[in-house]
């Protein structure tokens with residue numbers, strides 16, 4: 507389980523996270539929902555210890571993140587982090603050199619699922635194909651937890667459908683996944699838990715299936731209630 511307890515983050519005098527607490531379980535897809543600039547990426551960076559926090563704590567399976575945790579958790583950003591002159595195959599090699607948990611077989615499987623070629627140069631990839639390569643680089647790691655920043659943002663409908671298919675496949679299955687979005691429509695049916703963020707605090711955290719069964723409400727119904735009052 508990933509557990510955030512009362513996390514505070516300031517940039518200068520601006521307090522972006524004002525005591526954020528929520529949990530994300532293994533085997534579940536947790537979606538962090540909020541408008542642009544509300545602090546979703548900051549939360550991802552804080553979980554990965556890529557940015558220091560000013561208060562509270564973040565635990566992964568009960569432990570503070572340490573060097574070894576990077577064989578257990580990965581972050582798929584919304585932009586390419588590999589050098590543009592690399593080919594996809596070079597990026598795979600880079601990951602293989604860097605991570606013990608790199609799974610080449612799974613990378614190849616995803617590459618053919620997305621109909622991409624190993625020889626393709628990163629700089630020549632479309633936005634949709636960049637997102638797919640990012641997804642491969644993250645999901646071909648045998649890690650328990652995967653963080654994804656806006657995996658559907660700015661991507662055409664067919665690519666979105668392909669990515670959605672990955673979410674319901676064995677590639678995700680038992681892992682704990684946290685994704686961020688400011689646009690829930692595409693992924694409402696894929697997520698197990700919704701965490702609504704606004705102005706540095708969590709407004710609501712709920713299990714989507716329970717909400718549907720017990721109160722007859724979709725995630726969008728709850729969003730309307732919470733954000734529009």
Ligand SMILES: Nc1ncnc2c1ncn2[C@@H]1O[C@H](COP(=O)(O)OP(=O)(O)OP(=O)(O)O)[C@@H](O)[C@H]1O
Pocket residue numbers: 517522540541542543544545546547548549688
């Ligand atoms: N390095 C930084 N220095 C100063 N302010 C920052 C920094 N990074 C983020 N911020 C500010 O923190 C706030 C939250 O940013 P963040 O990127 O986490 O939001 P977000 O919810 O991910 O937005 P989006 O949906 O646009 O990606 C914003 O007001 C942003 O300007």
